[in-house]
Amino acid sequence: MADSNVALVTGAGRGIGREIAQRMAREGYACGLIARTKSQLEETAELIRQQGGKALVTPTDVSKREQVLAAVSAVERELGPISVLINNAGAYLRKPFTEISEEEFDFQLKVNCYGPFYATQAVVGKMAERGAGTIIFVLGSETRGGPAQYSAYNASKVAQRALAESCAYEFMHRGVHAAALDVDGAVGLPRITEGAPEEDPDHFVSTEAICNELVHLINQPRDAWTFTVDLRSYWQWRPRVAARRQA
Numbered sequence: 001m002a003d004s005n006v007a008l009v010t011g012a013g014r015g016i017g018r019e020i021a022q023r024m025a026r027e028g029y030a031c032g033l034i035a036r037t038k039s040q041l042e043e044t045a046e047l048i049r050q051q052g053g054k055a056l057v058t059p060t061d062v063s064k065r066e067q068v069l070a071a072v073s074a075v076e077r078e079l080g081p082i083s084v085l086i087n088n089a090g091a092y093l094r095k096p097f098t099e100i101s102e103e104e105f106d107f108q109l110k111v112n113c114y115g116p117f118y119a120t121q122a123v124v125g126k127m128a129e130r131g132a133g134t135i136i137f138v139l140g141s142e143t144r145g146g147p148a149q150y151s152a153y154n155a156s157k158v159a160q161r162a163l164a165e166s167c168a169y170e171f172m173h174r175g176v177h178a179a180a181l182d183v184d185g186a187v188g189l190p191r192i193t194e195g196a197p198e199e200d201p202d203h204f205v206s207t208e209a210i211c212n213e214l215v216h217l218i219n220q221p222r223d224a225w226t227f228t229v230d231l232r233s234y235w236q237w238r239p240r241v242a243a244r245r246q247a
């Protein structure tokens with residue numbers, strides 16, 4: 001565990017963010033929870049409290065700098081110094097390239113790049129002063145090369161990875177472990193797996209595996225820090241063979 005036991009998890013209202021927050025609580029962290037929808041955050045907080053953990057709900061739009069700063073201040077005031085930041089909040093857009101509006105493109109950047117920038121900038125200086133802390137950027141397979149119709153999402157995620165690497169070069173030597181967790185493939189959330197019962201379970205990256213990797217990164221000794229982790233399901237490693245041409 002880092003220098004204190006407070007974690008801030010963005011995108012904690014549902015999905016993998018909720019799983020991450022619960023896992024951090026089980027690891028002994030008091031959790032600051034960020035997402036736009038208060039009711040979803042309350043559900044996450046109640047799950048944590050039922051397990052004996054401590055959680056603070058801070059409804060926040062990560063694309064708004066002033067809201068992020070207010071949330072960070074509230075968490076540090078109520079729970080203590082933030083030792084772990086997990087940038088998980090994200091926006092997702094699938095749309096043909098020629099149909100993407102400027103507003104849609106801008107929103108992808110605001111949530112997926114500006115959001116992590118605001119949150120990281122709000123905590124990294126204090127972490128560096130203490131000489132300890134962990135910041136993890138949760139990415140996706142699109143950071144390496146997005147498929148068709150994901151250009152806005154892909155651009156924002158590539159920007160987030162660049163932000164993570166720049167943060168690593170600037171703050172790793174000051175005691176802050178910055179890491180990019182690149183999850184390639186569909187996440188094995190119930191709403192996803194139940195909607196595809198015919199799929200082999202190996203098609204999905206399990207939520208437990210993702211949470212295990214986060215904990216592993218947080219607990220790495222500083223003489224063996226990892227920057228990039230490529231977490232990919234067994235199914236994703238299958239050879240991708242081009243279709244055979246018909247005679």
